[in-house]
Amino acid sequence: MDNYSVRLSEVGQREEALAASEEAVTSYRRQALANPALYERYLARSLSN
Numbered sequence: 001m002d003n004y005s006v007r008l009s010e011v012g013q014r015e016e017a018l019a020a021s022e023e024a025v026t027s028y029r030r031q032a033l034a035n036p037a038l039y040e041r042y043l044a045r046s047l048s049n
Contacts, residue, residue, distance in 0.1 A: 001027065006049055021049055 001024035
């Protein structure tokens with residue numbers, strides 16, 4: 001999902017990119033709470049996008 005937001009931004013669809021990025025952060029945050037060792041790196045990457 002975070003890669004998708006980057007692609008949307010690249011083609012000028014910034015509002016859609018923001019929504020996709022927020023969705024990715026929400027999902028990875030939830031997963032990182034359950035399994036930090038596996039998902040914290042994905043959460044960090046999604047936050048940097």
